[in-house]
Amino acid sequence: xxxxxxxxxxxxxxxxxxxxxxxxxxxxxxxxxxxxxxxxxxxxxxxxxxxxxxxxxxxxxxxxxxxxxxxxxxxxxxxxxxxxxxxxxxxxxxxxxxxxxxxxxxxxxxxxxxxxxxxxxxxxxxxxxxxxxxxxxxxxxxxxxxxxxxxxxxxxxxxxxxxxxxxxxxxxxxxxxxxxxxxxxxxxxxxxxxxxxxxxxxxxxxxxxxxxxxxxxxxxxxxxxxxxxxxxxxxxxxxxxxxxxxxxxxxxxxxxxxxxxxxxxxxxxxxxxxxxxxxxxxxxxxxxxxxxxxxxxxxxxxxxxxxxxxxxxxxxxxxxxxxxxxxxxxxxxxxxxxxxxxxxxxxxxxxxxxxxxxxxxxxxxxxxxxxxxxxxxxxxxxxxxxxxxxxxxxxxxxxxxxxxxxxxxxxxxxxxxxxxxxxxxxxxxxxxxx
Numbered sequence: 001x002x003x004x005x006x007x008x009x010x011x012x013x014x015x016x017x018x019x020x021x022x023x024x025x026x027x028x029x030x031x032x033x034x035x036x037x038x039x040x041x042x043x044x045x046x047x048x049x050x051x052x053x054x055x056x057x058x059x060x061x062x063x064x065x066x067x068x069x070x071x072x073x074x075x076x077x078x079x080x081x082x083x084x085x086x087x088x089x090x091x092x093x094x095x096x097x098x099x100x101x102x103x104x105x106x107x108x109x110x111x112x113x114x115x116x117x118x119x120x121x122x123x124x125x126x127x128x129x130x131x132x133x134x135x136x137x138x139x140x141x142x143x144x145x146x147x148x149x150x151x152x153x154x155x156x157x158x159x160x161x162x163x164x165x166x167x168x169x170x171x172x173x174x175x176x177x178x179x180x181x182x183x184x185x186x187x188x189x190x191x192x193x194x195x196x197x198x199x200x201x202x203x204x205x206x207x208x209x210x211x212x213x214x215x216x217x218x219x220x221x222x223x224x225x226x227x228x229x230x231x232x233x234x235x236x237x238x239x240x241x242x243x244x245x246x247x248x249x250x251x252x253x254x255x256x257x258x259x260x261x262x263x264x265x266x267x268x269x270x271x272x273x274x275x276x277x278x279x280x281x282x283x284x285x286x287x288x289x290x291x292x293x294x295x296x297x298x299x300x301x302x303x304x305x306x307x308x309x310x311x312x313x314x315x316x317x318x319x320x321x322x323x324x325x326x327x328x329x330x331x332x333x334x335x336x337x338x339x340x341x342x343x344x345x346x347x348x349x350x351x352x353x354x355x356x357x358x359x360x361x362x363x364x365x366x367x368x369x370x371x372x373x374x375x376x377x378x379x380x381x382x383x384x385x386x387x388x389x390x391x392x393x394x395x396x397x398x399x400x401x402x403x404x405x406x407x408x409x410x411x412x413x414x415x416x417x418x419x420x421x422x423x424x425x426x427x428x429x430x431x432x433x434x
Contacts, residue, residue, distance in 0.1 A: 316387020
C-alpha cells in the first residue's frame with residue numbers, strides 16, 4: 001500500500017520506518033527543508049533505539065522516501081497519516097493550527113480517493129473539524145474518508161511498541177475506512193478495537209491522563225513515606241501485585257515529563273472544562289507533579305544546608321532514558337530552580353546534550369554542559385541523578401567521592417540501594433525511603 005506520513009517528528013518517523021518494515025511504500029513529508037535534506041542523506045534528527053536502522057533499510061530498498069512538497073508526497077498515497085505537532089496553548093488547550101494547515105494542503109492536492117488518518121494526539125471532535133476543512137477546500141469534490149488511529153508509543157521503545165502493540169485503536173466512520181486500516185495493519189498481531197472517531201480520540205487522552213495520575217499518586221505517597229518512615233518502593237510493589245492496579249507507572253521520581261503526559265493532562269482538563277465537566281482531578285495531578293519537582297530541589301537544599309554558591313552536578317537531562325527528548329523534562333525545571341536559588345550547575349546526559357544546547361532555555365548561559373560523569377562530578381558539593389540511564393548504574397562510587405568537594409548524592413530515581421553510597425561515606429538521599 002502507498003502511504004504518506006505528514007510530519008517527521010518522533011511519531012512521524014517511527015510511523016514511516018515501521019510501515020516500511022511491514023512492506024508498505026511510505027513517503028515522509030515535512031515543510032522543514034533542512035530536516036528533509038538530512039533525512040535524504042540518512043541523518044536521523046532524533047534518537048530512538050532501532051529507528052535509524054529501519055529508516056536506512058527502507059531508504060535502501062526504495063520503501064522509504066522523503067519530500068518537503070505535500071502535493072508530491074500524497075500524489076500516489078491511498079492513506080495519509082497526519083503526525084504533526086499539537087502544542088499546548090497558554091490556556092492548556094491544543095493548538096491545532098498545524099493540523100488545519102496540513103488539511104488545507106491535502107484538500108488542495110488530492111486528485112483521487114484518500115483516507116486521511118489523524119495519528120497526532122488531538123482533542124475529541126477533531127475528526128469532525130478535519131472533515132469540515134477538507135470538504136471546504138476540496139474544490140474538485142474528490143472522495144475521501146477521515147479516521148483516527150491514535151499512537152501509544154513510548155519514547156525509548158517506540159519501534160517495538162509500533163510493531164508489537166498491546167492494542168490498535170481504529171476510529172472510523174464507515175466500512176471502507178475500516179477495511180483499509182485493517183489491511184494496512186494485517187501483519188501486526190494484537191487486539192483491534194474498532195470505534196467511532198470521537199471514541200478513538202478520547203481513548204488516547206484518557207489513557208495518558210490516567211498514567212499521569214498514577215505517577216502523581218505514587219509521588220504523593222512518597223512524601224508521606226518520608227514523613228512516617230515508610231518505603232515507597234515496597235508500597236508500589238505491594239500495590240502492583242494487585243492485578244486491578246498493576247506495577248507500571250508506580251515508580252516515584254522527580255515527576256512525569258516528555259511531550260505526551262504534561263500536554264495531554266492539560267488538554268484533557270480543558271476538554272472537560274469546555275464540555276461542562278468537572279475535571280479537577282486532573283488539575284490536582286498537574287499540581288502534584290509541579291510540587292514534586294520543587295520537593296527534589298528542597299531535598300538537595302536540605303542535604304547541603306545552603307544552595308547559594310554551591311556547585312551541583314546533574315546526571316540526566318532527557319525526561320526518561322533511551323531518548324534525547326527534553327520537552328517538559330523535570331530535569332530542566334529543577335536546574336532552573338537550582339540556578340534561581342544561587343547554585344552553580346553542571347550537567348551530563350548520554351544522548352540529550354545537543355537538544356539542550358539548541359533548546360534556547362533561558363538558563364543556558366548559567367549551565368555548564370559536561371562530556372561525561374567524571375567531569376560533571378569534579379569539585380561539586382552534590383550530585384543529583386534525575387534520569388535513570390542504564391549507564392549510571394555503573395557509577396564508580398569511590399571515584400566519585402575522590403572527585404567531589406563534598407560526598408552528597410541525591411538519587412531522585414531510587415536507582416540505588418542506600419547502602420551502596422553510605423558505606424563509602426556519602427550523604428545519600430532518595431525519594432520516599434529512609
